Amino acid sequence: MNKIVQTINILKKRYTAKGMVDLGNPEDTLIATLLSARTRDEQVLKVYPGLRKKFSTLTNLAQANVKEIARCISSIGLYRNKAKAIKALATRIIKEYNGKIPDRMEDLITLPGVGRKTASCVLWYGFGKPAMAVDVHVFRITHRLGWAKGKTPEIVEQELMKLIPKKFWGDLNRTGVQFGRDICRPGIPQCYRCPVAKWCKFKYKNMKA
Numbered sequence: 001m002n003k004i005v006q007t008i009n010i011l012k013k014r015y016t017a018k019g020m021v022d023l024g025n026p027e028d029t030l031i032a033t034l035l036s037a038r039t040r041d042e043q044v045l046k047v048y049p050g051l052r053k054k055f056s057t058l059t060n061l062a063q064a065n066v067k068e069i070a071r072c073i074s075s076i077g078l079y080r081n082k083a084k085a086i087k088a089l090a091t092r093i094i095k096e097y098n099g100k101i102p103d104r105m106e107d108l109i110t111l112p113g114v115g116r117k118t119a120s121c122v123l124w125y126g127f128g129k130p131a132m133a134v135d136v137h138v139f140r141i142t143h144r145l146g147w148a149k150g151k152t153p154e155i156v157e158q159e160l161m162k163l164i165p166k167k168f169w170g171d172l173n174r175t176g177v178q179f180g181r182d183i184c185r186p187g188i189p190q191c192y193r194c195p196v197a198k199w200c201k202f203k204y205k206n207m208k209a
């Protein structure tokens with residue numbers, strides 16, 4: 001077994017919680033991931049139930065006043081833009097996809113407010129299709145481990161897809177987010193308790209505060 005697969009398997013055993021935006025279906029995963037841009041997932045999960053209580057269907061969201069949507073999510077970053085995007089996204093999905101969330105990357109990334117990371121989360125968490133969601137944690141960790149060199153999430157996504165077997169793509173996002181919050185944190189990582197330190201190529205590994 002190669003070191004990359006071993007690393008992912010070790011992280012999978014250690015981090016068993018489901019993904020924060022894995023809300024059990026494509027629609028909720030799509031809207032929650034859109035809301036999570038530059039916002040902590042915890043903040044999103046605080047406002048999300050209230051938003052869906054008020055606007056329980058895509059039709060409700062499409063017909064809503066943007067200000068009403070914005071009021072429901074006003075505690076999170078960029079809430080006005082996100083409210084606009086949610087209304088526009090619901091409208092497009094109803095008109096062009098018969099109210100069903102599309103399950104192809106090429107369709108998802110054309111929706112308002114949806115980039116490749118959000119689309120990948122929807123594909124993996126919502127549809128169970130292999131996709132490589134490169135968020136800030138996956139970006140940082142895979143650079144430190146020496147798996148990626150790219151300067152943008154899009155390039156890193158391509159690098160990782162070439163390097164990692166498809167069946168592990170989704171696991172890397174789910175476990176990477178948890179590992180990145182717990183041990184391989186931004187700033188000074190806690191390498192002294194890292195379960196995969198022996199394979200890590202980070203120049204500043206074991207750096208002390």
Ligand code: SF4
Binds near residue numbers: 185200205
């Ligand atoms: S050794 Fe340190 S930098 Fe490397 S993966 Fe582990 S926590 Fe991150």
